[in-house]
Amino acid sequence: MKIFPIFLPFAACKRRCVFCDEFLLTGRRNIPDTSEVIDTLGAFRSSYRSDEKYQVAFYGGSFLSLEPYVMKQYIEAVLCNLPESELEGIRFSTTPDSVTEKTVNFLSDYPVSLVELGVQSFDEGVLTLAGRPHSARDIYKAADLLRSAEIDFGIHLMTGLPGSSLEKELLAANEAVSVGASQCRLNPTLVFRGTGLEGMLREGLYKARSIEEAIDSLWRMYVVLEGSGIKVIRMGLCLNGDGDLDDLVAGPYHPAIGDLVLSRVAFEMLFLLCSRSKNKAVVLPVTQQQRSFFTGHKKMVERLLGGEGIRVEFQIVDESVLDISRLLGDLCVCASGGEVNEAFLNPPERFQELRSSHEAQCCCRNHVSSRP
Numbered sequence: 001m002k003i004f005p006i007f008l009p010f011a012a013c014k015r016r017c018v019f020c021d022e023f024l025l026t027g028r029r030n031i032p033d034t035s036e037v038i039d040t041l042g043a044f045r046s047s048y049r050s051d052e053k054y055q056v057a058f059y060g061g062s063f064l065s066l067e068p069y070v071m072k073q074y075i076e077a078v079l080c081n082l083p084e085s086e087l088e089g090i091r092f093s094t095t096p097d098s099v100t101e102k103t104v105n106f107l108s109d110y111p112v113s114l115v116e117l118g119v120q121s122f123d124e125g126v127l128t129l130a131g132r133p134h135s136a137r138d139i140y141k142a143a144d145l146l147r148s149a150e151i152d153f154g155i156h157l158m159t160g161l162p163g164s165s166l167e168k169e170l171l172a173a174n175e176a177v178s179v180g181a182s183q184c185r186l187n188p189t190l191v192f193r194g195t196g197l198e199g200m201l202r203e204g205l206y207k208a209r210s211i212e213e214a215i216d217s218l219w220r221m222y223v224v225l226e227g228s229g230i231k232v233i234r235m236g237l238c239l240n241g242d243g244d245l246d247d248l249v250a251g252p253y254h255p256a257i258g259d260l261v262l263s264r265v266a267f268e269m270l271f272l273l274c275s276r277s278k279n280k281a282v283v284l285p286v287t288q289q290q291r292s293f294f295t296g297h298k299k300m301v302e303r304l305l306g307g308e309g310i311r312v313e314f315q316i317v318d319e320s321v322l323d324i325s326r327l328l329g330d331l332c333v334c335a336s337g338g339e340v341n342e343a344f345l346n347p348p349e350r351f352q353e354l355r356s357s358h359e360a361q362c363c364c365r366n367h368v369s370s371r372p
Helices: 022-026 034-046 068-079 101-107 124-130 136-148 166-178 196-202 211-226 241-246 257-277 288-295 297-307 324-333 338-345 349-364
Strands: 002-007 054-059 087-094 112-120 153-159 183-188 231-235 248-250 281-286 311-316
Touching: 002 034, 034 068, 068 087, 101 136, 112 124, 112 136, 136 153, 153 166, 153 211, 166 211, 183 211, 196 248, 211 231, 211 257, 211 324, 231 257, 241 248, 257 281, 257 288, 257 297, 257 324, 281 288, 288 297, 288 311, 297 311
Parallel strands: 002 054, 054 087, 087 112, 112 153, 153 183, 183 231, 281 311
Antiparallel strands: none
16 A cells, blocks of 8 residues: 655644754755645655555654644645545554543544554653653553544654663553554664764763674564564664665664564564574475575575574465564564563553543543453
8 A cells, every 4th residue: 555645744743852953854944835845745646656656754743743624734735735545544643642532522523544653662761762752651642542433543752862771762662562553663772963862872871782682682672562462563663765875874874774673573573483493404395485585684584593503495486475474473472582571571660650640531431441
C-alpha cells in the first residue's frame, strides 16, 4: 500500500524535545497551508497508478494538538480533492497527551486508518530527560481511548535516549505489545547540530551509543514486537543526502541499519537452532527468499556464524518447511539474559501500578481493558 506523506514540522508541539529537529528531517522550514497540501497531493497522484489505493499521512508535530478547525481543514483538503474510490484512509502522528475523549470523538467523523503515537519510552525518567510533553500514564490512557473507539494505532519507540538502558527499552517493547499497538517504528537516537541533545553531549551529560550497542537493543526489541504479532514498519531514520549528514554530530547512524538488525535476528535464529541440535554443522531447508534473509546484509550472518565456529549449509526447497514465526516467538523468550530478562518477563511494580490505576478509571467508563 502506498502512503502519500504530508509533513507538518513542529506543528502544535508544546515543547522542543532534546533530540528533535523536524525542519532538518523533513526538509521543510514551514508548515504547509491547505492550498499547498492540495498541490502536493495532486503531484503525488499524477505520478501514481490510479487503479491502486493509497493513504495520506500527516507526519511531524502533534496532529491532535492542532486547533480543531485546522485539523478539519487539513482532513477535508484530502477528502475533497482525492477520489473516494482511491483513498484508503488518513493517518497521522501525534503525542499521547493529545489523545482525549474530545479529539477521539472528532476523529469518528473521518476515515482515520491509523494514529501513530510518539511514545519514545515508557519510563518517566527518560521521558523527562528527553523533554517529552507526556507521561507514561498518558500513553496508557491514549491507548485505551483509541481501542475503545476501535481506531488502529501504532507506536514510535527510540533507543539510546538520555537515561535509557537495554532494560528500559525491552520494557517499552513489552508495553507496546500490552497496550495493543498494531505496528511499531524503532529509531536509535541520533545527535543533530543545534538540538538540546548536542548541548548535553558537549557538556558530558550524554553519551551517544555505537552502532553495535544500538543493534544489540534493536534486534531484541524487534523479536519481542514481531514475535508478538506487532509489525515493525521501520528501523532507523532516513537522512536526506550530505546536507543532513553534515548536521549529524554523533550517534549510531547507518543507511542500512534495518538490514543490519535483521541480519542479527537471522544469526540469533540460526544460533538458537544449532544450540538446540547441539551441532555446529547443520543443513537447513529454506526457500530462496529465506536464504537471502539468513545470508544477511553483505553476508553478515555467515561472518557471525563463522565467529562462533558454526557452519550452515542451505538446501533450497520450493515450499517453506521452516517456521520463522515460531522461531521469532522462541527468541522472544530468550531475547535477553540474566536480570534484564527477568525484568522483561516481569515488569517492575511501577508499571503494574500504572496499569491497575488506569484500568480502574477505565472500568468506571464501562470499558474493559485488554491488557493482562
